[in-house]
Amino acid sequence: MEFVQQLLEWYGKNARELPWRSDTSAYKTWISEIMLQQTQVEMVIPYFNRWMDQFPDIYALASADEQAVLSAWEGLGYYSRARNLHRAAQYVVQTFGGQLPRSSELLKSLPGIGDYTAGAIASIAFGEDVPAVDGNVRRVLARYFDVSLPARSHAGAQELWRLAEAHLPPGRAGDYNQALMELGALICRPKNPLCSTCPIAEGCRAYLFDLQALRPVTTRGKKTPHLTVTAAVIRRGDQVLLAQRPPDALLGSLWEFPGGTLEESDADLSACLQREIQEELGVAINVGQAFGRYRHAYSHFKITLHAFLCSLSPGVEPQPLEGQNLAWVKIETLPDYPMGKVDRQIARRLIGEDDNEALPG
Structure with missing residues (x-):
């Protein structure tokens, strides 16, 4: 588990100051995680700030007109995310008294929340000891442990989730998940990873065997129509x-x-x-x-x-x-x-x- 300690120490010193990290309330964590799906942090920040001005809590979002929600989202793309946020807010108000469920399993009952988002919200906002594996985390784990299975295959996904859970430090899941995400975003990049500055490079098997460009393993995609x-x-x-x-x-x-x-x-x-x-x-x-x-x-x-x-x-x-x-x-x-x-x-x-x-x- 030495790499986990190295990772957490690095994160403590190098974590970016982001508006949703200064207040890890469940609502802000939820909104940020949905916005960050398929979208770069730099683009999300102004949208997140405007959203919080317009819909400061789950009650404001639930009572808003759908067209106002879509207007606030315009430009972020993948608009089903906005519609799901709106429907989920209404469901939470009606079913849970306006409080997001505290467990990852219950969070997955809400529209637009899958395994990753449920794990991220539950670990960051509520301290639940659950992993959260997104694209950045997949890349870090696939390289560090030299996972030869295609990362997006069923077997590959299972293995990466298993590794994330096996090394999760009890009581530090939120920091652990965010540290893996941050390392993937800033250091363990898809192309030209900054291995010379990586805090866990000494134990990274892909780095040791010069396999960074081959991990994670991908399958050839179909031609885009x-x-x-x-x-x-x-x-x-x-x-x-x-x-x-x-x-x-x-x-x-x-x-x-x-x-x-x-x-x-x-x-x-x-x-x-x-x-x-x-x-x-x-x-x-x-x-x-x-x-x-x-x-x-x-x-x-x-x-x-x-x-x-x-x-x-x-x-x-x-x-x-x-x-x-x-x-x-x-x-x-x-x-x-x-x-x-x-x-x-x-x-x-x-x-x-x-x-x-x-x-x-």
């Missing part, structure tokens, strides 16, 4: 039409400029957009001037979106056939509607805040 997407900027005077996405879809409950994915049967982008609007809104449109080309990468696919200025053909009012709702919105009020990154770029261009949002060509 790339989709061509269209969007209609439908104007009526000083208003533009927005559609609200279904609650359980990607970017659920966010607002967008309606459109959809190019299919093989579509003759061109205009035909694609006309078909999609007919299917989504039940109306015909006239497709006009291009309004920019935008690229974005989601977790499992990439898109290139082509936006067009459009007008409705006379005679029929659009209906939300596939989404939750439609709204004719004054262009200056577009910031009030939570959107994904690409739709926000289109909105900014409409407002005139940034004429350089779209790609050339």
Whole structure:
């Protein structure tokens, strides 16, 4: 267990000052851990501070309107995290009297909380002796113990959790888990790890046998699909039409400029957009001037979106056939509607805040 003592001593001297570490209340620990999923610390800090100003406790979050929650989250991505936070807060208020459960097992009953997040909250906020294995911790343990199993395989994940639990110092689980995370973030980086400054390098098997680049073992991923997407900027005077996405879809409950994915049967982008609007809104449109080309990468696919200025053909009012709702919105009020990154770029261009949002060509 010498490496654990070395790790804890290093953490005590080198831990970053972060807003959720100055107050390890259950609520702040929970919010920070959810925000930190798939997101860098530097990006999370201003979001966390604004969130605490807007939703200072679980009661404020539970009573908030979902659109306000999504607006506060806009830009962090993976919006199911925000919706799960909102639902979990309401459940905790109704079921647990506004107090987050103190055990990792009960925490896992809440929307959006899995093994890692439950372990992190329970150990940091409540002192429960449970491990918390995220990507940083996986990397540190896989290198230190030279784990040859693929880290994300069932067997590999089991082994890494076993190692994390086997070396957990009783009564210090919160510091231990955070120390492993911190070491992975600052020293034991995915590429070019700083082994010469690592406090546990002398016992690290990957370092001893020069295997750092080969640990953790990964499996070759599938090629990321790339989709061509269209969007209609439908104007009526000083208003533009927005559609609200279904609650359980990607970017659920966010607002967008309606459109959809190019299919093989579509003759061109205009035909694609006309078909999609007919299917989504039940109306015909006239497709006009291009309004920019935008690229974005989601977790499992990439898109290139082509936006067009459009007008409705006379005679029929659009209906939300596939989404939750439609709204004719004054262009200056577009910031009030939570959107994904690409739709926000289109909105900014409409407002005139940034004429350089779209790609050339």
